[in-house]
Amino acid sequence: MIKKKQMLFGNMDGELVVAILENGKLVEIHFEHMERLTGNIYLGRIENIVPNLEAVFVNIGKGKNGFLRSKDIVLPNKKSSKDLQVGQKVLVQVKKDPIGSKGAQLTMNIGIPGRYLVYMPFAHGTIGVSKKILDLDERKRLHNIVDPLISKNEGxxxxTVSQGIEVEILASELEDLKTLWKEIEKKYKRSRKPKELYKEPDVLEYVIRERYDEKVTEIITNDVEIKNRLEVILKKFEARKNIVKLIEEDPIKLFNINQKLERALRRVVDLDCGGSIVIDSTEALTIIDVNSGSNISGNGFREMSLKTNLEASKEISRQLRLRNISGIVLIDFIDMSKEQDKKLVLETFKEELRKDKGKTAVIGFTKLGLLEMTRKRTSPPLKNSLFSKCPICDGRGFVISPKRLINRMVNDLSNLYHTEKPKKVILNLHRSLSGYMNGERRKFIRNKFKGVEFDYKFDWYDPNSYNINIKKK
Ligand SMILES: [Zn+2]
Known part of the structure; x- marks a missing residue:
């Protein structure tokens, strides 16, 4: 249950950030600088058509060429890549942000998002009601409201937030979206070169449109201008009065978001019950390992496993949102022998995932007992906006082992010992090696190179190398 849901608008490292907390726990963070292309609409030019791949590459006037898959080609009478020509202009929307070496994934099936509705000018009469609205009567009501408002070409x-919303509000939003679409279409018709025709709003408006719901208990900021803007936007969304609170101190500082974020983004995340989860992500696959805190056997084992898995399922769903992890996720829960325990963990996990505005699907347990699920990717994972590749290990996550490194150094010393005949040698090593170079190892080096005085300085910048500084006198 979410008793308290707060949205904080403040400043971190000089930019606007929005942090979302549920019951005091950080569940999402959005930065002003995150460049999202998803949702933007472009006039594109077809650069290349690869029939075997069923892919069409499109220059959108920004970065790498984007690509269209055949299922995303949906103009009237033009149903496949065969109906398109190189050099032709096309109206496209970004479906997924670029990742790695891949350009943006595009679609011609345009969707203009509002808070309650997404207007789709080319969707041929399709009406979709969010799967998260479970009540059948409500689904029918919403369907019947929008049905007469669109033509047979539109969709x-x-x-989800439309639940319980009056017809007037929905109709008026749809009108606005249609007007916005007409402007985009006009710009498209007037232009020839690849360019941006529509850009998704900035972080403040975007987060309110996509994340504000009736569960939000307060919105906090220390900036009067932000407060004013929020109130203008929220007015349209039927928000409760006085939900925005203006405080003295920056809420990002006040709520220790920096520390919360740092703690939450570690590879190993501790659970209150003593266990932990370990998260390893690559571009397309994430593996999450659940560990118990103690080694109990027998009856206690079942109880402890269940308790840890239940807590883990909550923490994992939070982590997926916070880190914006997408693609395939495999979760290795602690083994459960009882079917009823498995079921309870699965149900709890699914319940937690319902708080996620991202699209998730739980596939089930694999033959090896891993829980398999997917989370749809739209924007890049959080770590891409917070970190860059480690220059020391080049992203591998490993450095040369102390043993190999010191053996290499001893080898170099042997050569120098005979050629240079040093009196004194200063060895500069990375500080992570100070423990490894204990008395015993220093003695070994002293004995091997008799007559040389050694001085160790743990001030070297690189754990993969060392510096040998020879003094002849
Ligand atoms: Zn590294």
Missing amino acids: VIVR
């Missing part, structure tokens, strides 16, 4: 998606 609409009714979003």
Whole structure:
């Protein structure tokens, strides 16, 4: 249950950030600088058509060429890549942000998102109601509201927050979206060169549109201008009065978001019950390992496993949101022999995932007992905006082992010992090696190179190398 849901608008490292907390726990963070292309609409030019791949590459006037898959080609009478020509202009929307060496994934099936509805000018009468609205009567009501408002070429998606919203509000939003679409279409018709025709709003407006719901208990900021902007936007969304609170101190500082974020983004995340989860992510796959804190056997084992798995399922769903992890996720829960325990963990996990505005699907347990799920990717994972590749290990996550490194150094010393005949040698090593170079190892080196005075300085910048400084006198 979410008793308290807060949205904080403040400053971190000089930029606007929005942090979302549920019951005091950080569940999402959005930065001003995160460049999202998803949702933007472009006039593109077809650069290349690869029939075997069923892919069409499109210059959108920004970065790498984007690509269209055949299922995303949906203009009237143009149903496959065969109907398109190189050099032709096309109206496209970004479906997924670029990742790695891949350009943006595009679609011609445009969707203009509002808070309650997504208007789709080319969707041929499709009406979709969010799967998160479970009540059948409500689904029918929403369907019947939008049905007469669109023509047979258009389509609409009714979003989760539309639940219980009056017809006037939905109709008026749809009108606004249609107007916005007409402007985009006009710009498209007037232009020839690849360019941006529509850009998703900035972080403040975007987060309110996508994340504000009736569970939000307060919105906090220390900036009067932000407060004013929020109130203008929230007015449209039927928000409760006085939900925005203006405080003296920056809420990002006040709520220790920096520390919370740092703690939450570690590879190993501790659980209150003593166990932990370990998260390893690559571009397409994430593996999450659940560990218990103690080694109990027998009856206690079942109880402890269940308790740890239940807590882990909550923490994992939070972590998926916070880190914005997407693609395939495999979770290795602690073994459970009882079917009823498995079921309880699965149900709890699914319940937690319902708080996630991202699209998730739980596939089930694999033959090896891993829980398999997917989370749809739209924007890059959080770590991409917070970190860059480690220059020391080049992203591998490993450095040369102390043993190999010191053996290499001893080898170099042997050569120098005979050629240079040093009196004194200063060895500069990375500080992580100070423990390894204990008395015993220093003695070994002293005995091997008799007559040389050694001085160790743990001030070297690189754990993969060392510096040998020879003094002849
Ligand atoms: Zn590294």
